[in-house]
Amino acid sequence: MIILPEQVTQAIGVLEKAGYDAYIVGDCVRELLLGNNPQDYDIVTNAGINDILFAFREYRISDEGMKRGEVLVTVVGMIIQVSPYRREVVGNRVMYAEDLETDLFRRGFTMNAMAYSPRTGLVDPFGGRASLRPDPAEVAAEEREEEQEGLIPDSAAEINHRTGVVRLPARVIAIGEMQSRTVKENGKSTTESWYDMSRCFTSDPSRILEAMRYCAEDEYVIEEKTLDAIRANVSCFEYAEKDKLFSELSRIVMGKYAARVLEQYADILKSLLPEIEPCIGFDQHSIHHDFTVWTHICKSVGYSVPELSVRFAMLFHDLGKPDCCAIDAKGHGHYKGHGERGRLLAERIMRRLEFPHALSEEISWLVYYHDKEIPEERPGLKRLLDSLGAEDLRRLIQCEIADARAKKTDTETPDVQRLRAASTALKEILETGECYNIRQLAITPRELIERRLVNSDQEAEQLMNALFEIVLDKPSFNNKLMLLDMAEKSKQRLDEIMAERERAAAEKRAARALNHRRGEPVYTRKKK
Known part of the structure; x- marks a missing residue:
């Protein structure tokens, strides 16, 4: 009802x-x-x-x-x-x-x-x-398999519960129309009729992606005849509306079952994204990878957080590997520069499908830096945070976590755990307000000059940098009184060092003057 x-x-x-x-x-x-x-x-x-x-x-x-x-x-x-x-x-x-x-x-x-x-x-x-219900033939076949395996439910209520939509997914079926043609065979004319689904996709090619989107967002499967009609009309992507293609592709990669759909229908998707074709079935020849390039890409999309820029970055991040592959004498694959190559391929795709400019820049940056080393130490993480910014670093770490999880059958490798620890540390740094930028210090260069702790802007900058390095290691020291005390001690110590250096320099000058007086005169003969 x-x-x-x-x-x-x-x-x-x-x-x-x-x-x-x-x-x-x-x-x-x-x-x-x-x-x-x-x-x-x-x-x-x-x-x-x-x-x-x-x-x-x-x-x-x-x-x-x-x-x-x-x-x-x-x-x-x-x-x-x-x-x-x-x-x-x-x-x-x-x-x-x-x-x-x-x-x-x-x-x-x-x-x-x-x-x-x-x-x-x-x-x-x-x-x-x-x-919206499973194919009755598939339900009957599954029931026969269960009977053969002895998995027969004990009660009628259990049988009812295990049949219908609960058991098998709903189907995506295209609407077609009856077509007929007259064929002459042995001098006789006969009429052939068939159910043609092609018009569904030729009139609006974005429906090809729409069918995949239903499978990615929910537990649907594309019916066989519909799938045949899709494969027969993939060339229609050429005249599809770009905004519709972008919208449907975005919903596919954001879907709950995106990884399964991308891998299952790669032969369809490569007509829209020919850049993925070299990746399909490409063996990585690496002890660090258990899967082909395309399977790894699909899994990384599924493991990534549901943010559009991160999902697309994972879809594009290893597209450059087939072009950059080099096999060493031991048979191991190396992919130097694949981040840059992947960025170029991603930008070509995004221009073709008319991605929004801001989204394209974000994806391009993530693809290029997706294998950047994330420091384990907290001070190093803070320096990277200062360099990249909070949101960019957070997305980059999420990309690297998804990338690491998709490499091996075991999704919780030491690399994944290390990256998760970095993500947790980043969250703590931002929540507690720890100092990661020199402008966050509790004192300013102007205060150092006003308190006569330094004599110039250059000295103030040097002292601020020294205090910042201390605070990176010990966040609790970012207190105005403590920093001024350290600056005062640093000034005293600096004065002592400068006085000691001046004293050593004066002694050296005196010794040089004494040696000069005691030395023999040096004469140079004129050449004849």
């Missing part, structure tokens, strides 16, 4: 009261059938744009998507998209439709081509509800 929020029911009621049909469609219907709570609701109706505006004249309306045939209506704090039936939407160009089924057909996948209204119930012309 589908229960709609009060605001959605009210919006549908407004249109029906005005004499029009109204249905919720798309993702929200799918999520409601799965028992989830969708955040966005879309309503379609047989009313025109002007009719929609008139029906909701007493509500707050936004015309932001008007060029695409979309009206945003605010109903009791909820923004709902209301649209006429549409046949096709390309950019800001819209072709309207006469009936609901045409509108549902354009939505690409059966699980998105469902509509619902409280008055008429569920409208499912393409079998979307069935695709």
Whole structure:
């Protein structure tokens, strides 16, 4: 049973009261059938744009998507998209439709081509509800395997619990259309018919990534015929809208099951990102790696924190390895300069897919420095923090943790533990406010000059640097009184050293003068 929020029911009621049909469609219907709570609701109706505006004249309306045939209506704090039936939407160009089924057909996948209204119930012309359940043939096959292995449940309740969506994932199935052609064979004409799914992907190539995205974000699998249609139409990426490709690829790498999807559908992804093809199946010839380059990349994406820049950096970080591979006499692989090569490849991809400029710079920096040595000692970590900044260093450490975890079958190697310790130390430094920048010292060069502890700006800078080195090792010393006391002692000690040096220099000059008086005169003969 589908229960709609009060605001959605009210919006549908407004249109029906005005004499029009109204249905919720798309993702929200799918999520409601799965028992989830969708955040966005879309309503379609047989009313025109002007009719929609008139029906909701007493509500707050936004015309932001008007060029695409979309009206945003605010109903009791909820923004709902209301649209006429549409046949096709390309950019800001819209072709309207006469009936609901045409509108549902354009939505690409059966699980998105469902509509619902409280008055008429569920409208499912393409079998979307069935695709949300596992394939019955796969369920039957799995049950037979369990029977053969003796894993038969004891009770009917357990059987019911272990069947259906709980057992196997839902399927992503493309909407197709029947095609036919006349073929002459042995002088006779026969008509061949088949179900063609190609239009789903040729009309909007980003749906190829959309199908992968469902698998990455949730436990879906792409149905075999749909997968064949995708593989047959990967060349359509060439004329796809770049912003859609970037959006779908971003959601794939941010997905819960990103690692599995990237590895499973690498043959599809390489048509969009040809730079990954040399990495697929590339043996690293290294005792430090148990996996091929592409498998390592996929695992590192899955192990990384869910931040877009970090996930993309992991996707790109080792793309330069095949180009930089050198095998030594012992058969070990070395990849000097692969960070720089990976950065160049990543920048080429990001330009092609029109990544946002700020995100591109961040990813490029992380790819270049992804193998930078992170100091184990706290003072060294503070110096690196001062050099890079808190956010950049935090992301870099997270990248290196994901990279280290993806190298071996054992994901908790000593390197991983060392990097985790560095991450914890960084967090403590920032939370406790430990001094990691010379400007954070409790005194300033001006105070040293005013207290006559130094005689010039140069001496003040030298003394500040010396105090900063002490505070890096002992954070508790960053106290104004203690620093002034150390500066005073340093001044006294410096004066003693300078006096001792002056005394030694005077004695040396006196000894040189005495030796000069006692020495024999030196004459030089003129050459004849």
